[in-house]
Amino acid sequence: MFDWNDLRFFLELARQGRLAAAAKRLRVDNATVSRRIADLERMLDTKLFDRASAGFLLTEAGSRLLPQAEAMEAQALGIASGTPRGAAVAGRVRIAMMEGIASQYVAARLPALAERAPELLVELVTSPALFNLTRREADISLSFVPVRGPRLTIRRIGAFALFLYAAPAYLARHGTPASLEDLRCHRFVDYIEDLVQIPEVHWLLDIVPEPNVALRSSSMFAQQTAAANGAGLVLLPAFAGETDPRLVPVLKPLARTERPIFLAFHQDLEFVPRIRTVARFLEETVTADQGFLLQREIMP
Secondary structure, three states: OOOOOOOHHHHHHHHHHHHHHHHHHOOHHHHHHHHHHHHHHHOOOOOOOEEEOEEEEEEHHHHHHHHHHHHHHHHHHHOOOOOOOOOOOOOOEEEEEEHHHHHHHHHHHHHHHHHHHEEEEEEEEEEEOOOOOOOOOEEEEEEEOOOOOOOOOEEEEEEEEEEEEEEEHHHHHHHHOOOHHHHHHHHEEEHHHOOOOOHHHHHHHHHOOOOOOEEOOOOOOHHHHHHOEEEEEEEEEEHOOOOOOOOOOOOOOOOEEEEEEEEEHHHHHHOOOOHHHHHHHHHHHHHOOOHHOOHHOOOO
């Protein structure tokens, strides 16, 4: 007979990836977790986990079961409007985003989340393309274009501005542009055109339609480093350029563009406490930082 409680063991092992960690979270011994997973696999007549040196990895069948089990968990938690009073929010949450905002904005602010929910394990995954939340490649997406897929909750939670930056040494050699027209005489660092998977990331074209590009990279951080060492002008989000002491802004605020910030997660996860906690933290953080992200103090 199917035992609904076996799904608790399945979910915890899927989140922790290791038998001992799951057992600790469930306050049982390793043998109990192993037995309950075996019971569930026998009942469903399918293998849910591959046992490997890296831990327990979901099989294809396990990956299909995971969203269903999480939806059941979400429904149960929703009855009580979330986590019982006094209970810790725990588990693994995978957030997908592009490299720049992950490494130069979100990562610096995650320690505040750890203070709020110390039993959470946050994973930042980056890619030049959008992740598929429907296939559960991540739990939450933070992006400047809305992700696509059925049954997704997508909210615009803010925006960030981008400005031109350069190394003082570059400006000393080539002069500081005084107008947008002057940019035609300067060199730029930009993305590799045929590797741009999201057209909106080719933001330099918002400012300079036909830039004289001296160096290209698929990495925003590599572009920033090259510009900081004198390769040319670079268009960067304010969260990257304003915090880099090697760079100075150029034609600010005249040379300026913006991108929105979208938060997304699957509707099945809406009432899962760990997802709700991380989503709320990201939204509150971006909202509170809008002055910095948009550089409103320099706007006319």
